Amino acid sequence: GESVGLHLPTLSVQEGDNSIINCAYSNSASDYFIWYKQESGKGPQFIIDIRSNMDKRQGQRVTVLLNKTVKHLSLQIAATQPGDSAVYFCAETGANSKLTFGKGITLSVRP
Amino acid sequence: DAGITQSPRHKVTETGTPVTLRCHQTENHRYMYWYRQDPGHGLRLIHYSYGVKDTDKGEVSDGYSVSRSKTEDFLLTLESATSSQTSVYFCATARVEVGRPGAEAFFGQGTRLTVV
Numbered sequence: 196g197e198s199v200g201l202h203l204p205t206l207s208v209q210e211g212d213n214s215i216i217n218c219a220y221s222n223s224a225s226d227y228f229i230w231y232k233q234e235s236g237k238g239p240q241f242i243i244d245i246r247s248n249m250d251k252r253q254g255q256r257v258t259v260l261l262n263k264t265v266k267h268l269s270l271q272i273a274a275t276q277p278g279d280s281a282v283y284f285c286a287e288t289g290a291n292s293k294l295t296f297g298k299g300i301t302l303s304v305r306p
Numbered sequence: 307d308a309g310i311t312q313s314p315r316h317k318v319t320e321t322g323t324p325v326t327l328r329c330h331q332t333e334n335h336r337y338m339y340w341y342r343q344d345p346g347h348g349l350r351l352i353h354y355s356y357g358v359k360d361t362d363k364g365e366v367s368d369g370y371s372v373s374r375s376k377t378e379d380f381l382l383t384l385e386s387a388t389s390s391q392t393s394v395y396f397c398a399t400a401r402v403e404v405g406r407p408g409a410e411a412f413f414g415q416g417t418r419l420t421v422v
Contacts, residue, residue: 238413
Protein backbone atom coordinates (compact mmCIF):
# COMPACT_ATOMS: atom_id res chain seq x y z
CA GLY A 196 0.00 0.00 0.00
CA GLU A 197 0.98 3.63 -0.22
CA SER A 198 3.45 4.79 2.38
CA VAL A 199 2.59 7.87 4.38
CA GLY A 200 6.35 8.47 4.52
CA LEU A 201 6.60 9.33 0.84
CA HIS A 202 7.79 12.88 0.17
CA LEU A 203 8.71 13.40 3.81
CA PRO A 204 12.20 14.31 5.01
CA THR A 205 14.14 11.20 6.02
CA LEU A 206 16.62 10.75 8.83
CA SER A 207 18.86 7.71 8.48
CA VAL A 208 20.75 6.47 11.53
CA GLN A 209 22.86 3.48 12.41
CA GLU A 210 21.39 0.97 14.82
CA GLY A 211 22.67 1.74 18.30
CA ASP A 212 23.30 5.43 17.62
CA ASN A 213 21.23 8.21 19.12
CA SER A 214 18.61 9.90 16.93
CA ILE A 215 17.49 13.50 17.07
CA ILE A 216 14.29 14.46 15.29
CA ASN A 217 13.50 18.14 15.05
CA CYS A 218 10.27 20.06 14.66
CA ALA A 219 9.51 23.74 14.26
CA TYR A 220 6.10 24.89 15.37
CA SER A 221 4.37 28.06 14.30
CA ASN A 222 1.85 29.01 16.95
CA SER A 223 3.44 30.93 19.82
CA ALA A 224 0.19 30.45 21.79
CA SER A 225 0.59 26.66 21.84
CA ASP A 226 1.25 25.40 25.34
CA TYR A 227 1.29 21.64 24.99
CA PHE A 228 3.34 19.52 22.62
CA ILE A 229 3.32 15.84 21.79
CA TRP A 230 5.41 13.45 19.74
CA TYR A 231 3.70 10.64 17.88
CA LYS A 232 5.13 7.62 16.10
CA GLN A 233 3.37 6.09 13.10
CA GLU A 234 4.33 2.70 11.76
CA SER A 235 3.33 1.63 8.29
CA GLY A 236 -0.38 0.82 8.02
CA LYS A 237 -1.19 1.98 11.54
CA GLY A 238 -2.53 5.05 13.27
CA PRO A 239 -0.18 7.37 15.19
CA GLN A 240 0.83 6.32 18.70
CA PHE A 241 1.67 8.63 21.58
CA ILE A 242 5.35 8.71 22.56
CA ILE A 243 5.87 11.59 24.95
CA ASP A 244 4.48 15.03 25.73
CA ILE A 245 5.69 18.28 27.27
CA ARG A 246 4.01 21.40 28.56
CA SER A 247 5.26 24.87 27.72
CA ASN A 248 6.37 25.52 31.31
CA MET A 249 9.04 22.83 30.87
CA ASP A 250 12.07 22.67 28.61
CA LYS A 251 12.90 18.99 28.95
CA ARG A 252 11.11 15.77 29.72
CA GLN A 253 12.45 12.24 29.72
CA GLY A 254 10.78 8.94 29.12
CA GLN A 255 12.05 5.47 28.47
CA ARG A 256 14.84 5.90 25.90
CA VAL A 257 13.26 9.15 24.68
CA THR A 258 13.74 12.77 25.64
CA VAL A 259 11.78 15.77 24.40
CA LEU A 260 13.33 19.23 24.42
CA LEU A 261 11.36 22.43 24.00
CA ASN A 262 12.83 25.80 23.07
CA LYS A 263 10.02 28.32 23.15
CA THR A 264 12.27 31.20 22.16
CA VAL A 265 12.77 29.79 18.69
CA LYS A 266 9.62 27.66 18.66
CA HIS A 267 11.55 24.43 18.30
CA LEU A 268 10.84 20.95 19.58
CA SER A 269 13.08 17.92 19.38
CA LEU A 270 12.81 14.23 20.12
CA GLN A 271 15.90 12.34 21.11
CA ILE A 272 15.92 8.54 20.92
CA ALA A 273 18.75 6.78 22.69
CA ALA A 274 20.33 3.62 21.26
CA THR A 275 18.08 3.57 18.20
CA GLN A 276 16.67 0.16 17.33
CA PRO A 277 15.18 -1.23 14.10
CA GLY A 278 11.75 -1.07 15.72
CA ASP A 279 12.12 2.69 15.93
CA SER A 280 11.85 2.95 12.15
CA ALA A 281 8.66 4.90 11.52
CA VAL A 282 7.29 8.32 10.69
CA TYR A 283 7.45 10.74 13.60
CA PHE A 284 5.11 13.69 14.04
CA CYS A 285 5.17 16.56 16.44
CA ALA A 286 1.81 18.00 17.44
CA GLU A 287 0.76 21.12 19.31
CA THR A 288 -2.32 22.49 20.98
CA GLY A 289 -3.27 25.64 22.82
CA ALA A 290 -6.25 27.05 24.63
CA ASN A 291 -8.76 25.04 22.59
CA SER A 292 -8.88 21.30 22.12
CA LYS A 293 -7.56 21.27 18.56
CA LEU A 294 -4.51 19.11 18.05
CA THR A 295 -2.41 20.26 15.10
CA PHE A 296 0.26 18.04 13.56
CA GLY A 297 3.46 18.84 11.75
CA LYS A 298 4.26 17.20 8.42
CA GLY A 299 6.33 14.36 9.82
CA ILE A 300 9.82 12.93 9.44
CA THR A 301 10.72 9.40 8.42
CA LEU A 302 13.28 7.69 10.64
CA SER A 303 15.17 4.87 8.95
CA VAL A 304 17.43 2.67 11.07
CA ARG A 305 20.32 0.94 9.31
CA PRO A 306 21.30 -2.48 10.70
CA ASP B 307 -5.94 1.28 20.37
CA ALA B 308 -8.30 2.40 23.17
CA GLY B 309 -11.24 0.56 21.62
CA ILE B 310 -11.51 2.67 18.50
CA THR B 311 -13.05 1.10 15.43
CA GLN B 312 -13.22 2.79 12.08
CA SER B 313 -15.50 1.54 9.34
CA PRO B 314 -15.17 0.83 6.56
CA ARG B 315 -11.38 0.23 6.48
CA HIS B 316 -11.28 0.60 2.71
CA LYS B 317 -13.71 2.17 0.29
CA VAL B 318 -13.75 3.07 -3.38
CA THR B 319 -16.47 5.44 -4.45
CA GLU B 320 -17.39 7.51 -7.50
CA THR B 321 -17.10 11.26 -7.80
CA GLY B 322 -20.28 13.01 -6.72
CA THR B 323 -21.56 10.30 -4.41
CA PRO B 324 -22.06 10.85 -0.68
CA VAL B 325 -19.85 8.86 1.66
CA THR B 326 -20.05 8.38 5.42
CA LEU B 327 -17.20 7.12 7.55
CA ARG B 328 -17.86 5.91 11.04
CA CYS B 329 -15.73 6.07 14.16
CA HIS B 330 -16.89 4.02 17.13
CA GLN B 331 -15.21 4.10 20.55
CA THR B 332 -15.83 2.06 23.66
CA GLU B 333 -13.78 4.20 26.07
CA ASN B 334 -16.41 6.85 26.84
CA HIS B 335 -13.94 9.54 25.74
CA ARG B 336 -15.41 13.00 25.46
CA TYR B 337 -13.24 14.35 22.65
CA MET B 338 -13.20 12.91 19.14
CA TYR B 339 -11.34 14.02 16.02
CA TRP B 340 -11.28 13.35 12.30
CA TYR B 341 -8.00 13.79 10.41
CA ARG B 342 -6.97 13.15 6.86
CA GLN B 343 -3.46 12.08 5.95
CA ASP B 344 -1.88 12.67 2.58
CA PRO B 345 1.70 12.08 1.41
CA GLY B 346 3.86 15.05 2.33
CA HIS B 347 1.12 16.76 4.35
CA GLY B 348 1.05 14.89 7.61
CA LEU B 349 -2.24 14.80 9.48
CA ARG B 350 -4.69 17.64 8.95
CA LEU B 351 -7.66 18.21 11.21
CA ILE B 352 -11.04 18.10 9.47
CA HIS B 353 -13.52 18.40 12.35
CA TYR B 354 -13.56 17.63 16.01
CA SER B 355 -16.12 17.14 18.75
CA TYR B 356 -15.95 18.15 22.39
CA GLY B 357 -19.17 16.40 23.40
CA VAL B 358 -22.44 15.02 22.11
CA LYS B 359 -23.82 17.40 19.48
CA ASP B 360 -20.84 19.74 20.04
CA THR B 361 -18.56 19.97 17.03
CA ASP B 362 -16.22 22.47 15.46
CA LYS B 363 -14.25 22.87 12.24
CA GLY B 364 -10.63 22.09 11.73
CA GLU B 365 -8.24 23.41 9.10
CA VAL B 366 -9.61 21.44 6.11
CA SER B 367 -13.35 21.22 6.79
CA ASP B 368 -14.67 22.29 3.37
CA GLY B 369 -16.64 19.47 1.73
CA TYR B 370 -17.03 17.57 5.01
CA SER B 371 -19.66 17.46 7.71
CA VAL B 372 -19.80 15.57 10.99
CA SER B 373 -22.35 14.41 13.49
CA ARG B 374 -22.13 13.14 17.03
CA SER B 375 -25.48 12.01 18.35
CA LYS B 376 -24.00 9.83 21.07
CA THR B 377 -20.70 9.66 22.90
CA GLU B 378 -19.41 6.54 21.19
CA ASP B 379 -20.00 7.47 17.54
CA PHE B 380 -18.52 10.24 15.40
CA LEU B 381 -19.56 10.24 11.76
CA LEU B 382 -17.73 11.99 8.93
CA THR B 383 -19.73 12.66 5.76
CA LEU B 384 -18.44 13.70 2.38
CA GLU B 385 -21.53 15.30 0.89
CA SER B 386 -20.37 14.87 -2.71
CA ALA B 387 -17.05 13.09 -2.96
CA THR B 388 -14.31 14.56 -5.15
CA SER B 389 -10.98 13.10 -6.24
CA SER B 390 -9.18 15.56 -3.96
CA GLN B 391 -10.78 13.77 -1.02
CA THR B 392 -8.93 10.56 -1.82
CA SER B 393 -6.95 10.07 1.36
CA VAL B 394 -6.45 8.03 4.49
CA TYR B 395 -8.81 9.17 7.23
CA PHE B 396 -8.02 8.74 10.91
CA CYS B 397 -10.29 9.08 13.87
CA ALA B 398 -8.87 9.92 17.30
CA THR B 399 -10.33 10.18 20.79
CA ALA B 400 -9.20 11.77 24.04
CA ARG B 401 -10.61 11.39 27.53
CA VAL B 402 -10.09 15.01 28.47
CA GLU B 403 -9.19 18.15 26.56
CA VAL B 404 -5.84 17.71 24.88
CA GLY B 405 -3.30 19.73 26.83
CA ARG B 406 -4.53 18.66 30.23
CA PRO B 407 -2.96 15.83 32.23
CA GLY B 408 -4.13 12.49 30.95
CA ALA B 409 -5.12 13.93 27.60
CA GLU B 410 -3.36 11.43 25.38
CA ALA B 411 -5.15 11.11 22.03
CA PHE B 412 -5.66 7.57 20.74
CA PHE B 413 -5.98 6.86 17.04
CA GLY B 414 -7.92 4.30 15.07
CA GLN B 415 -6.39 2.21 12.31
CA GLY B 416 -7.55 4.47 9.50
CA THR B 417 -9.89 4.29 6.52
CA ARG B 418 -8.42 4.37 3.03
CA LEU B 419 -10.85 6.19 0.75
CA THR B 420 -10.42 6.34 -3.01
CA VAL B 421 -12.65 8.58 -5.10
CA VAL B 422 -12.61 7.69 -8.80
